[in-house]
Amino acid sequence: MTIHRGENKAHRLTAASSNSQGSTKTCGGTLYVIAIFELFSTVSVLSIIRRKFFMHLLEENSLWESNSEFVTPDGKIMSATGETEITIDGNKIENKSWAMLNETKIENFYSITKITENKYSFVSENPSLGTQKGIFTVDRNTVFSKFQIEDSDMNGFEVIIRNSDTCTVYGALYNQNELINSWNASMKRMEK
Numbered sequence: 686m687t688i689h690r691g692e693n694k695a696h697r698l699t700a701a702s703s704n705s706q707g708s709t710k711t712c713g714g715t716l717y718v719i720a721i722f723e724l725f726s727t728v729s730v731l732s733i734i735r736r737k738f739f740m741h742l743l744e745e746n747s748l749w750e751s752n753s754e755f756v757t758p759d760g761k762i763m764s765a766t767g768e769t770e771i772t773i774d775g776n777k778i779e780n781k782s783w784a785m786l787n788e789t790k791i792e793n794f795y796s797i798t799k800i801t802e803n804k805y806s807f808v809s810e811n812p813s814l815g816t817q818k819g820i821f822t823v824d825r826n827t828v829f830s831k832f833q834i835e836d837s838d839m840n841g842f843e844v845i846i847r848n849s850d851t852c853t854v855y856g857a858l859y860n861q862n863e864l865i866n867s868w869n870a871s872m873k874r875m876e877k
Contacts, residue, residue, distance in 0.1 A: 741828050742845050742852055743778055743797065743805065743821065747771045749852065753784055753870035758863075763787060769872060778805070797821070807832075814839065830856070839865070850874040 753765040767784030780795035797807040805821040809832070819832030830843040843856035852872035858865045 740849075741823050741826050741847050743771060743773075743780075743799075743823070743828060745771070746773055748875045749872040750875055751782075751784065751854075751870050751872045753786075753854075753868055755786065755866050755868045757866050765791070767791075768875075780807075780809075793817075 747770075749769040749771075751765075751767045751769060753767065755763045755765065757763075763786055765784040765786040767782065769780060769782040772779045772781075776799040778795075778797035778799065780793070780797060782793045782795070784791045791811075791813055793809050793811050795807050795809040797805050799805050803823045805823075807817075807819055807821060807830075809817040809819075811817055814834050815837065816835040817832045818835060819830055822829045822831075826847045828843075828845040828847075830845070831840075832842070833840045838861045839858060840861075841856060841858040843854060846853045850873065852870075854868070854870040854872065856869075857867040
């Protein structure tokens with residue numbers, strides 16, 4: 686039995702048997718099959734690598750602790766600590782986040798809908814700012830967020846880069862084109 690690699694990456698299996706005179710005759714012709722063991726081995730390894738290195742924040746139920754810095758346009762830095770909880774139910778995702786900033790609890794509740802593998806829409810209720818609507822676009826382990834605050838000229842963006850059990854976050858909030866504040870955060874996954 687010999688296995689030949691074809692251009693289509695499937696394996697061509699040619700089964701042959703020998704008779705007593707040493708001649709070869711084909712048993713059943715040429716069969717095209719996928720080498721199951723190799724396929725599953727490759728898929729498993731790729732799956733593990735993808736899960737380890739290319740998961741993004743919105744892919745699994747998880748609980749995260751965060752350390753953040755909020756920076757005003759004049760350079761004043763305010764530190765905050767908090768948590769983010771991601772809960773997934775099919776194409777619906779909830780993100781409940783809070784941060785303690787100068788003894789004030791800032792909360793966000795995101796209701797997220799998965800549109801495609803790489804695009805999500807969201808509505809967030811932020812008691813300080815109002816209703817925030819936007820999109821998340823995913824590129825491997827990175828989530829890009831663009832949002833608008835309803836009934837205002839406020840808008841912004843956020844980038845969340847996940848590496849295994851940590852996320853690095855950068856974002857900014859504007860009033861039209863004028864910066865209100867920017868932020869960065871480090872998030873560490875907790876057991877859930």
